Amino acid sequence: MPSKKALIRRPSPRLAEGLVTHLEREKVDVGLAEEQWEAYVEALRTHGWETVEVDPADDCPDSVFVEDTVVMYRNVALIARSGAESRRAETAGVEEAVARLGCSVNWIWEPGTLDGGDVLKIGDTIYVGRGGRTNAAGVQQVREAFEPLGARVVPVPVSKVLHLKSAVTALPDGTVIGHIPKVDRPSLFPRFLSVPEEAGAHVVLLDGPKVLMAASAPKTADLLADLGYEPVVVDISEFEKLEGCVTCLSVRLRELYA
Numbered sequence: 001m002p003s004k005k006a007l008i009r010r011p012s013p014r015l016a017e018g019l020v021t022h023l024e025r026e027k028v029d030v031g032l033a034e035e036q037w038e039a040y041v042e043a044l045r046t047h048g049w050e051t052v053e054v055d056p057a058d059d060c061p062d063s064v065f066v067e068d069t070v071v072m073y074r075n076v077a078l079i080a081r082s083g084a085e086s087r088r089a090e091t092a093g094v095e096e097a098v099a100r101l102g103c104s105v106n107w108i109w110e111p112g113t114l115d116g117g118d119v120l121k122i123g124d125t126i127y128v129g130r131g132g133r134t135n136a137a138g139v140q141q142v143r144e145a146f147e148p149l150g151a152r153v154v155p156v157p158v159s160k161v162l163h164l165k166s167a168v169t170a171l172p173d174g175t176v177i178g179h180i181p182k183v184d185r186p187s188l189f190p191r192f193l194s195v196p197e198e199a200g201a202h203v204v205l206l207d208g209p210k211v212l213m214a215a216s217a218p219k220t221a222d223l224l225a226d227l228g229y230e231p232v233v234v235d236i237s238e239f240e241k242l243e244g245c246v247t248c249l250s251v252r253l254r255e256l257y258a
């Protein structure tokens with residue numbers, strides 16, 4: 001029976017100092033962000049995910065975006081090396097957490113850079129965004145880490161948004177969804193569905209037809225409901241001000257041996 005564990009990390013009190021690259025900086029309400037984070041975690045739990053809290057990294061403003069620190073494939077945790085130097089200290093606590101869960105641990109090494117937000121797995125295909133945070137050496141190291149385990153790595157250019165998964169994610173049947181103005185090459189994906197909102201491109205697969213989505217994409221939620229999915233909606237406005245989305249607040253671990 002596959003495990004359903006999800007790594008999460010409590011927001012830093014310095015969250016408001018988080019990086020912004022493609023957006024104008026807006027004031028972040030840290031108290032509201034904490035409430036939104038609790039509701040996000042509760043939504044995961046309600047749908048059967050056991051949440052595993054990584055030790056907080058209070059000095060790292062962006063540490064809540066735990067997805068960027070590690071990529072899981074089967075039982076292997078590949079510890080990222082962020083393209084943003086200010087985020088590199090975040091990995092220490094994550095490394096401890098995945099080791100405690102019994103994962104094999106591997107690392108992206110210099111000169112490679114990789115943010116987990118650039119990695120989209122669909123079955124054994126691993127799309128890796130080559131953009132502002134992930135370089136060619138990072139892509140190559142993902143190949144070397146995971147292709148011997150049976151994965152196929154497909155590099156994808158990313159120029160319009162922070163990460164690949166800011167542009168596209170995938171529905172339970174593997175259809176890739178994205179908001180066309182933000183996707184560099186939709187034709188790289190075998191099945192692509194365009195959605196009407198940028199935030200509509202972000203779904204976390206919860207269970208069967210249930211998909212976790214942001215409240216900022218109501219038209220996409222309607223579209224997906226019309227296609228037979230069951231959107232579970234959370235408000236993550238304070239994280240969106242820092243270019244975060246629903247995917248980046250957790251790392252789901254589905255194939256642990258323990």
Ligand SMILES: NC(=O)NCCC[C@H](N)C(=O)O
Pocket residue numbers: 018019020021062065067068084087116117118162163165166242243244245247248
């Ligand atoms: N995977 C993600 O979408 N992560 C969001 C990271 C946002 C953070 N402010 C950053 O710029 O790194």
